[in-house]
Amino acid sequence: MKHKTFFWFILPSLAAMLLFIAMPLVSVTIQSLFVEHDQVLVEVENCTPFKCESSVAVDQEATAVLREERPLGQFNGLGTYTNRSHLAFAEVGEAWNASGSLYDFGAQLMNLPFYKALAFTITYTAVVTPFVIVLGLAIALGVNALPQLVKGPTIFCSLLPMIVTPLIGSLILFWMVDADGILGAALQRIFDDDQLSLKASHSLTWIMLIVYGIWHSAPFSFIVFYAGLQTVPQETLEAAQIDGATRWQRVRYVVVPYMTPLVVFITLMQLMDNFRVFEPIVGFSASAKATSLSWIIFNDLRGGDIQLFGSAAATSLLTILGVVVLLMPVLIRTWQEFGRKVV
Amino acid sequence: MNMMKTMAAGAAVTIGVATAAHADCGIASGDVRVLANDFPALHAVVSKAEECASSTVTFSKNHTTEHRDIQVAAMTANPSEYTTAIVANSSVVPLLNGGLIRPLDDLVAKHGQGLKKNQLITIDGKIMAIAFMANAQHLVVRKDILDEVGLDIPETYEDVLAAAEAIEAAGVMEHPFAMLTMSDWNLGEEFVNMYLGHGGEFFKPGTAEPAVNNEKGVATLNMLKALVEYSNPDFLTYNTGVVAPIWESGNLAMAQMWGSSMGQLLDDEGSTEEVVSGTLPVGAMTVAGGTTPASSLWWDGFTIAANISDEDAEATFLAMLNGISNEMVMEEGNNDKAVWLMDAYKPGMAAAGIAATAAAGAEPYPMLPYMGLLHGAFFAELPDFLQGNESAEQTLADIEAAYITAAKEKGFLQ
Numbered sequence: 224m225k226h227k228t229f230f231w232f233i234l235p236s237l238a239a240m241l242l243f244i245a246m247p248l249v250s251v252t253i254q255s256l257f258v259e260h261d262q263v264l265v266e267v268e269n270c271t272p273f274k275c276e277s278s279v280a281v282d283q284e285a286t287a288v289l290r291e292e293r294p295l296g297q298f299n300g301l302g303t304y305t306n307r308s309h310l311a312f313a314e315v316g317e318a319w320n321a322s323g324s325l326y327d328f329g330a331q332l333m334n335l336p337f338y339k340a341l342a343f344t345i346t347y348t349a350v351v352t353p354f355v356i357v358l359g360l361a362i363a364l365g366v367n368a369l370p371q372l373v374k375g376p377t378i379f380c381s382l383l384p385m386i387v388t389p390l391i392g393s394l395i396l397f398w399m400v401d402a403d404g405i406l407g408a409a410l411q412r413i414f415d416d417d418q419l420s421l422k423a424s425h426s427l428t429w430i431m432l433i434v435y436g437i438w439h440s441a442p443f444s445f446i447v448f449y450a451g452l453q454t455v456p457q458e459t460l461e462a463a464q465i466d467g468a469t470r471w472q473r474v475r476y477v478v479v480p481y482m483t484p485l486v487v488f489i490t491l492m493q494l495m496d497n498f499r500v501f502e503p504i505v506g507f508s509a510s511a512k513a514t515s516l517s518w519i520i521f522n523d524l525r526g527g528d529i530q531l532f533g534s535a536a537a538t539s540l541l542t543i544l545g546v547v548v549l550l551m552p553v554l555i556r557t558w559q560e561f562g563r564k565v566v
Numbered sequence: 567m568n569m570m571k572t573m574a575a576g577a578a579v580t581i582g583v584a585t586a587a588h589a590d591c592g593i594a595s596g597d598v599r600v601l602a603n604d605f606p607a608l609h610a611v612v613s614k615a616e617e618c619a620s621s622t623v624t625f626s627k628n629h630t631t632e633h634r635d636i637q638v639a640a641m642t643a644n645p646s647e648y649t650t651a652i653v654a655n656s657s658v659v660p661l662l663n664g665g666l667i668r669p670l671d672d673l674v675a676k677h678g679q680g681l682k683k684n685q686l687i688t689i690d691g692k693i694m695a696i697a698f699m700a701n702a703q704h705l706v707v708r709k710d711i712l713d714e715v716g717l718d719i720p721e722t723y724e725d726v727l728a729a730a731e732a733i734e735a736a737g738v739m740e741h742p743f744a745m746l747t748m749s750d751w752n753l754g755e756e757f758v759n760m761y762l763g764h765g766g767e768f769f770k771p772g773t774a775e776p777a778v779n780n781e782k783g784v785a786t787l788n789m790l791k792a793l794v795e796y797s798n799p800d801f802l803t804y805n806t807g808v809v810a811p812i813w814e815s816g817n818l819a820m821a822q823m824w825g826s827s828m829g830q831l832l833d834d835e836g837s838t839e840e841v842v843s844g845t846l847p848v849g850a851m852t853v854a855g856g857t858t859p860a861s862s863l864w865w866d867g868f869t870i871a872a873n874i875s876d877e878d879a880e881a882t883f884l885a886m887l888n889g890i891s892n893e894m895v896m897e898e899g900n901n902d903k904a905v906w907l908m909d910a911y912k913p914g915m916a917a918a919g920i921a922a923t924a925a926a927g928a929e930p931y932p933m934l935p936y937m938g939l940l941h942g943a944f945f946a947e948l949p950d951f952l953q954g955n956e957s958a959e960q961t962l963a964d965i966e967a968a969y970i971t972a973a974k975e976k977g978f979l980q
Contacts, residue, residue, distance in 0.1 A: 259977035262935065266772070267690035271655070272697050272907055273863045273930045279772070280689055281935050283665040297977070307971040314967075334956070334964065336946065402800065417740075423799030425953070508803040511749035511949035522946075525635050527751065528656050528938035529663075533975050 248543075255303055255536035257296040260289040296533075303537045308519075310541075311335045337538070340514040341545075343429065347515070348497040348549070351436040355493055356486060358437065359444025364474065366445075367452045378449070385442035393506025396435055397422075428512040435503050440496065444489045451485045452478070487553060494549045499542065516542045591888045592677075595622035596881025597874075601637060602652035604629040607699055607826065607904035608866070610897070611652070615889030623881055633657070641666040646871035649882040654866050655931040656938060658687075658695055663935050667694060667869040673883045680887070685907050687867055689933075697867035698890040699904040701826050702928060703746070703759055704861055704919035705851055710844035711738060711819040719846070723763075723789055723853040723860065726820055730796035733819050742819035743796040744812065747952075748805040754945035755862075756822070760786045762929050763853040763860020774936045774978040776969050779962040785854055787951055787958040794952055802949055816841045822851075825920035829902050832916050847915065849922030861923050862931040865907075936978045943968040 263285035269278045305312045318331035332338045366377050384392065399406040400421040411419050421427045455478055463473050501517035504510055510518060516538060523535035600615065602608045612627050619625035628648070630636070634657045640647035642664065651661065661667045669692040674681065678696075687695040705726070707719055715732045718725075726743065733742040746752040761768070766782040769775060794801050798812075806827055812818055814830075814837035823831075828847045831837070850861030868886045870879050888894075892910035895901055905917045913921055931937075943965045951961040973979040 258975045261980060262774075262977045264774070264935070264978075265690070268688075269690075269933055270686065270688040271863075271930050271933070272684040272687075272700060272865050273924065275688075276930075278933060279935065281663045281665075287665070303975065306974070307967055334950070334960075336968070402798070418799060420799045422803050423801075508748060511802040511953070522942075525632075526945075527754075527942035528634055528660055529936075529942070529972075529976065530635075530638070530660075531972055531975055534972070 251536045251539055253295070254532055255540055256299060256301070256533075258299040258303065258533055259296045260286065260293070261297075262286070263289070299533070303533050304541070307335065308534055309337050309537050311337060336514070336519060337516075337541075340516050340519050343513045344498060344500060344515045344545075346429065347433060347436060347500050348494060350433050351440065351497050352490060352493040354437045355440045355444050356489055358441045359489070360448050360479075360482070362441065362445040363448035363452055364478075366449060378446075381445055382442045384438050385440070389439060389502035390506050392439060393435055393503040396431075397507045400431060422508070425512050428507070428509050432500075432503050432507060432509060432513055435507070436497065436500065439503075440493060444493070447485055447489055448482060451482050455481050487557065491550060491553050494553070495546055498546050498549060516545065591618035591623075591884045593618055593620070593623050593881045593884045594877075596624075596878045597649060598623065598625045598878070598882045598885045599648045600625075600627040600650050600652065600882075600886075601633055601640065601648040602627065602629050603633050603654075603866075604631045605826065606829075608652055610894060610900045610903055611698065611886075611889040613889075614891065614894040614897070615885040618881075618885040618888050623885070625885065634660075637661060638664055638666065641871050641873065644873040645875070645878075646873040649871050649874050649878050650868050650886055651871070652866060652868050653695065654701075655864050655933050656941070658867075658869065659933060659935055659938060661869060662689060662694065666872050668872045668879065669693060670696065670870060670883070673870070673880060677880075677884060677887060680891070682907065682909070685867070687865070695867040695869045696886070696890070697865040697907055699866045699906050700920055700924065701824060701864040701866065701905065702850065702861050702920045702923045703755070703822055703824055704847065704849050704859075704923045706813070706821050706823055706828065706831065706845060706847045706919065708819045708841070708844040709846045710840070711742075714738060719848055720820070720851060723760075723793065723851045726851060727792055727796070729820065730793075734796065739817065739819055741796060741798040741817070743793060743821065744798065744801070744804055744809045744818050745793065745822040746805055746809060746824075747794060747797070747801045748808070749802045749949045750805075750945055751941065752805050752945070753802070753948050754941040756790060757786060757944040757948060758931065758941065759822075759850075759861045760790055760853065762862055763851070763856055763858060765856050765858060768932060768937065768940060769934070774934075774973055776940060776966045778940075779959070779966050783962045784958045787948075787961060789853055790948075791952055791954075802952070811836070813837075813845075814841060825917065825923070826904055828916035828919060847919035849919060849926055850928060852926075857927070859923050859926045859928040861928045863924055863928050864931055866904075936973055936976070939972045939976065939978070940965075940969045942972065 263282040264279045265282045267278055267280045269276060304310055307314055314335055315332065318328055322328035322331055333342060362381055366374060366381065369377055398404050401407050402411065402420055407421060410421070411417050421431050459477055460473055463477050468476065499517050500515045501521065504513060504515055504518045520535045520538045520542070523531040523538065598615070598618070600612050602612055609629065612629065616625050616627065633651070637651050637657065638660050641651060641661065653661065671693050674686065674693050681696060685697045686693045687697055705720065709719070711733060712719060712729060715729070715736050715738065717729050717732055720726045720729050730743045733739055745756055747756055761778065761782065764782040764786050766780070766786065767777055770777045806824060809818070809821055809823060810827055810830055813821055816838065825847070831845050832842060834842065850859035852858065853860045870882055890908060892908050895906050895908050895910040901912055902914050902916050905911070905913070905920045946968055947961055947964040950956050951958060970979060
């Protein structure tokens with residue numbers, strides 16, 4: 224394709240990316256470097272239906288002048304990134320000096336909101352991603368071996384977890400695992416322990432969220448693998464069969480190598496998606512036991528009466544950084560393969 | 567296109583004619599756009615205000631539980647997306663901080679003869695909001711269960727603990743107590759209430775520096791932990807929407823809930839005769855030998871946006887006055903939806919708890935510009951303590967550290 228033609232083809236999506244991805248990213252980066260002006264507070268007398276009392280309020284006129292002078296607020300450099308709500312350099316250093324053992328240091332680290340969230344986010348990503356790939360491939364192989372008649376309905380049913388909106392899916396499950404719900408009550412009966420509660424236990428909440436994540440994402444990898452299976456050359460499979468390969472050997476030595484590019488693709492997508500885990504934490508009301516980086520951003524913006532834009536912006540950029548680090552090995556591999564092909 | 571216009575105009579005229587018959591609020595013309603939380607009492611107010619719509623007065627409303635999250639952005643716009651926001655003690659603060667609502671003194675002088683003095687919320691001598699209802703959290707008990715174990719109605723949280731222990735020991739219920747302990751804004755509110763009950767101060771006087779890391783803070787945490795021991799282990803997922811149905815199903819004997827939920831517990835829907843007849847709202851408890859109830863008083867009221875024309879402001883003010891009129895209170899079923907501040911209100915059983923709490927001298931929720939940040943730090947750090955992962959002192963230190971970080975970002979602390 225000529226360069227000019229290519230340019231015209233890509234222009235609309237390039238423009239959209241600039242407008243809706245690049246520019247907000249620049250704006251978020253700038254916001255994360257600023258904090259608000261020092262608030263000018265004045266003593267006031269407040270009266271409510273209950274009583275009058277002296278209190279403080281923000282001086283509107285003085286604040287308006289400050290805003291006029293510097294609309295962005297005070298420049299804070301990387302101060303927001305290193306404060307207690309984010310990378311917490313000072314607190315981490317203190318914990319390192321004060322702690323006697325690595326275990327103790329870890330425990331103190333988990334007391335800081337960012338690292339607590341990072342721990343769950345990484346665990347979730349590291350467990351869900353491989354499970355989704357293996358499970359997806361297994362379902363795809365299973366469905367592919369079904370007779371034509373039941374294939375359609377099976378595919379539809381297998382896709383359901385992905386079709387259901389994440390928030391709704393997690394809410395439904397949340398009610399089912401309630402102590403009075405069908406799953407929660409069943410578990411209590413099986414283990415003969417009426418204090419057993421999936422919502423109350425730390426580790427069970429993590430497991431529940433991870434199981435939910437696998438359940439929700441497996442259909443995606445299933446459908447990609449299923450599409451890939453249709454293109455596996457029948458001749459090679461038949462040749463392997465004639466050579467006496469078992470079904471397992473055919474999968475291991477013919478199908479899986481053929482699927483490698485798809486595995487890379489799904490890994491990329493899943494790493495990105497899972498690192499931004501958010502809906503299940505809200506749906507399961509699990510924020511007391513498990514928080515994620517995306518949840519911290521949400522909490523800064525929607526948790527209370529006052530919004531912390533700078534803090535949310537800093538966490539957003541750290542999340543992007545995290546995704547880039549995670550994807551690095553896969554990207555390097557893709558790049559190397561690209562290089563090989565060109566040569 | 568022309569046909570569309572004609573149809574739209576026709577529809578507008580029809581609506582105008584249909585509603586003009588309802589009420590004459592004395593509005594010449596203007597736009598009224600309401601942003602409000604989503605619960606029955608506010609529906610009653612806004613629906614009554616809507617009757618002021620006419621061929622010259624347009625009316626629109628948005629009832630949403632997300633109102634706190636959209637109000638600042640919506641009212642910073644010029645002209646403002648809404649002409650009025652219905653707010654409470656805490657949600658008015660961001661609007662005040664941003665200078666997004668206008669003083670109402672001239673409008674009150676011109677039209678507000680029917681308002682009572684205690685409905686006027688004044689900040690620095692200027693009327694900034696008109697309150698119309700009061701709310702507070704207080705205890706509600708099952709009188710029949712307490713009778714069964716031979717105990718009186720509790721007056722202090724120590725009594726509540728004893729009663730819960732007795733009910734558990736008698737095998738009547740496994741988890742007899744609940745409060746609104748969901749690990750979000752709700753949990754922060756429980757700390758605020760209990761800390762006020764201990765007579766605590768949130769900030770060093772006259773500054774934005776936190777002052778909760780003290781003996782009263784430790785006592786507050788320990789009492790909260792002792793209470794949730796008698797609650798279902800799922801307590802960190804408990805908000806009103808969860809606790810009310812459990813109460814109605816008869817699985818709770820005592821609960822700390824909002825006064826505005828009492829109507830739901832006492833009506834004849836969703837529960838059995840046995841539960842409803844035993845349900846009794848009582849005042850807020852005192853704690854640790856103190857005399858101030860461990861609860862905070864709340865008001866709900868309306869404000870008028872700053873970034874709108876004076877004409878729209880006047881139209882909105884008049885429409886909202888109609889919304890909070892005595893006629894609204896006297897309309898079928900409205901009386902018991904809230905503890906109204908208007909004269910026509912006849913306190914019923916559902917209001918008994920709020921009335922008792924206010925009479926016992928509970929403190930109003932602080933209307934400080936930085937209170938919201940401290941509230942956020944409470945619910946971020948409390949779950950660790952309530953789940954037994956760390957000491958009370960550590961949790962209080964964490965609360966102060968989290969608050970200081972946020973307050974620095976907002977410019978309240980250097």
